[in-house]
Every structure is written in C-alpha cells, then in structure tokens.
Amino acid sequence: MNIDQMLGLITGILFGFLLQKGRVLRFEKQVGAMLLKDMTIFKFMLSAILVGMVGIALLKDAGIITLSHKPMNLGAVLLGGSLFGAGWAVMGFCPGTSIGALGEGRWHAMFAVAGMVAGAALYAELFPLFKTTVLTWKDFGKIGLLDVLSVSQWVIIPLFWTGTISLFFWFEKKGL
Amino acid sequence: MMKWKTKDNGWSPYLAGALVGLLAIASVYATTQWMGKSNYLGASTTFVRAAGLLERTVLPDHVAANEYFTKEKVRVDWQFMLVLGVFLGALISSATDKSFKLESIPPIWKKRFGPSIGKRAMGAFFGGIVAMVGARMADGCPSGHGLSGMMQLSVSSFVALTMFFSVGVLVAILVYGRRSL
Numbered sequence: 201m202n203i204d205q206m207l208g209l210i211t212g213i214l215f216g217f218l219l220q221k222g223r224v225l226r227f228e229k230q231v232g233a234m235l236l237k238d239m240t241i242f243k244f245m246l247s248a249i250l251v252g253m254v255g256i257a258l259l260k261d262a263g264i265i266t267l268s269h270k271p272m273n274l275g276a277v278l279l280g281g282s283l284f285g286a287g288w289a290v291m292g293f294c295p296g297t298s299i300g301a302l303g304e305g306r307w308h309a310m311f312a313v314a315g316m317v318a319g320a321a322l323y324a325e326l327f328p329l330f331k332t333t334v335l336t337w338k339d340f341g342k343i344g345l346l347d348v349l350s351v352s353q354w355v356i357i358p359l360f361w362t363g364t365i366s367l368f369f370w371f372e373k374k375g376l
Numbered sequence: 377m378m379k380w381k382t383k384d385n386g387w388s389p390y391l392a393g394a395l396v397g398l399l400a401i402a403s404v405y406a407t408t409q410w411m412g413k414s415n416y417l418g419a420s421t422t423f424v425r426a427a428g429l430l431e432r433t434v435l436p437d438h439v440a441a442n443e444y445f446t447k448e449k450v451r452v453d454w455q456f457m458l459v460l461g462v463f464l465g466a467l468i469s470s471a472t473d474k475s476f477k478l479e480s481i482p483p484i485w486k487k488r489f490g491p492s493i494g495k496r497a498m499g500a501f502f503g504g505i506v507a508m509v510g511a512r513m514a515d516g517c518p519s520g521h522g523l524s525g526m527m528q529l530s531v532s533s534f535v536a537l538t539m540f541f542s543v544g545v546l547v548a549i550l551v552y553g554r555r556s557l
C-alpha cells in the first residue's frame with residue numbers, strides 16, 4: 201500500500217466509525233429525514249460543516265491548503281441533483297452510507313451498492329451524450345460564494361453558524 | 377438539547393458530526409502535506425473506479441477506450457481506500473457497541489412494500505442506478521457536495537444539496553407516504 205492509500209484507509213476508518221456512532225448510516229434515518237420526521241442526518245451533517253468550514257477557511261488563509269470547488273454547471277447540478285434526490289429516496293442510502301451500512305450488518309445495502317456501480321458504468325457509457333447536451337447548458341465554472349458575494353468569509357461563516365444553531369434549537373423544540 | 381448519548385446508545389449526532397468536521401480539516405491538511413494535493417472527503421467517484429475495475433476484467437479494451445473512465449482514472453486511489461475504510465470503521469464501531477445487526481429488509485420499506493427481499497432488491501438497485509447517474513452528473517454526493525463542498529462554501533454544493541433534499545422529500549413522500557413512520 202502506498203502512502204495515499206494508507207492515508208485514505210485511516211481517514212475512512214475514522215469516518216465510518218463516526219458515521220456509525222452518529223447512527224446516520226441507517227435507511228430509516230435517511231428516509232426519516234426525507235419524510236421530515238427525523239433530522240438526525242441534518243444535525244450530523246450541519247455540525248460537521250460548521251466545524252469544518254472554520255478550519256478550512258483558516259488553513260486556506262494561511263496558504264496551507266487550496267480549495268477544490270466543484271463546477272457550478274447549472275444544467276448538470278440541477279438535473280443531476282434531482283436524479284440523485286429521487287434515487288436516494290427509493291434506495292434509502294447515499295454512496296458513502298451504503299458502504300457503512302454494510303459494515304453494521306445491514307446487508308440489504310449490497311443491492312444499493314450494486315445499483316450504484318451499475319449506475320456509474322451507465323454514466324461512463326452516456327458521458328459522450330451528456331457532454332454535448334446537459335453539461336453544456338450553462339457553466340459558471342468552479343466558483344465559491346466568496347467569488348459571487350463581495351463580502352468576507354468572516355461575515356458569511358458567523359451568519360451560517362447563527363442560522364444553523366437556530367435551526368438546531370428548532371429541531372430540538374419540535375422533537376425532530 | 378445536548379445529550380451525549382442517544383436512545384439507541386449512539387453518540388449525539390451533533391458530537392459525532394462535529395468530530396467529522398475535525399476529521400475533514402485534518403484530512404485536508406494531511407493530504408496536502410503528504411500527497412501534495414488538498415483532497416476532500418467524497419465517495420461517489422469510487423463507484424466509477426469500482427465499475428471500471430470490474431468491467432476491465434471482461435472488457436479491457438472497452439474500458440481503456442472510454443473517455444469517462446480515462447478522465448476519472450480507474451485505479452485504487454486515496455478515495456477508494458477511504459470508502460473501504462468506511463466499511464471497516466462502521467464494522468468496528470457497531471461490533472464494539474453491540475449495534476451490529478444483520479438486517480435483510482429495512483423496517484420502513486417492509487411496512488410499505490411487505491417482506492419481499494426481491495422487491496427491496498429491485499428498489500435499491502434501480503434507485504441506485506438513478507442516484508449514481510445523478511451524482512456523477514452533479515459531480516458529487518452528500519459527502520463530496522454535502523460535506524466537503526459546503527465547508528468550502530462552493531456555490532454548486534449549495535444548489536446540489538438543495539436539489540438532493542427537495543427532490544428526495546418529494547419522492548419519499550410519494551413512495552412511503554407521510555404516515556409510514
């Protein structure tokens with residue numbers, strides 16, 4: 201194993217451990233969120249984002265890391281995002297959690313994994329078609345909020361924190 | 377609001393999530409130091425590489441000639457091992473706190489569609505195909521867009537996550553009904 205693979209494996213083990221401890225790997229948690237009954241996965245994701253965004257902003261400002269935005273290709277993100285949402289609801293897992301769910305014994309997740317591998321193969325076949333259609337509709341490039349809004353990240357991040365913490369209080373008040 | 381343990385003996389999702397935030401920061405730092413490139417947590421590209429590796433065993437020339445496989449590079453890389461690690465981490469965690477459970481069909485699914493494993497397999501398989509085509513088109517899943525993209529304040533991730541969730545809610549309500557929980 202080379203250093204890249206070793207680093208990936210260690211990070212993955214810790215990630216899987218925390219996903220399992222947060223109890224977010226389960227079908228019922230994912231579908232529960234989509235039925236607006238159980239916000240566990242949002243509490244988990246948003247908490248990760250709140251902490252992560254501060255550290256990443258600091259490391260970026262210090263010139264230690266570089267950002268890697270995914271392209272804001274409008275057609276691709278809108279259509280792809282919708283397809284993902286529809287498939288996610290029926291499957292009850294996302295790519296990362298399907299693998300984690302297998303680890304905690306939910307072996308039925310293997311059907312989801314098989315479907316996603318097939319989906320990836322299908323995408324590879326359809327790529328030439330998508331490249332000349334949906335991927336060309338409107339590409340804004342690899343942009344961040346800071347490129348669009350002319351405010352500092354130290355304005356956006358506190359606002360994001362305030363909004364998210366208020367949402368957390370609301371979740372707890374409503375027992376979601 | 378803050379209870380460290382949940383009713384099902386897990387950790388508070390706020391705590392476990394915050395620790396994932398720290399892990400994400402440490403991971404970006406470590407990959408930049410040791411791999412020379414800032415890598416962010418993600419999962420869905422690994423499914424492309426897995427598909428390429430499998431397909432290559434029967435159709436090696438086809439995979440070599442495919443533009444998308446060439447673009448994403450079919451190999452066992454950092455993210456591939458990360459995804460394998462997620463399996464191991466979940467296994468270690470669930471085996472040590474006794475939450476490991478062999479389950480053949482999710483309870484909500486069973487309530488709505490009955491105990492047929494075949495039906496569940498079809499739903500998961502076709503749902504998986506649609507979801508992965510979508511994730512590759514949008515260039516990310518709830519890990520790559522939802523966690524990593526949001527942490528970097530990427531515009532595409534705000535839009536993608538909004539689409540994931542809003543369409544997810546709509547389809548979930550259609551498929552399982554509001555009263556199924």
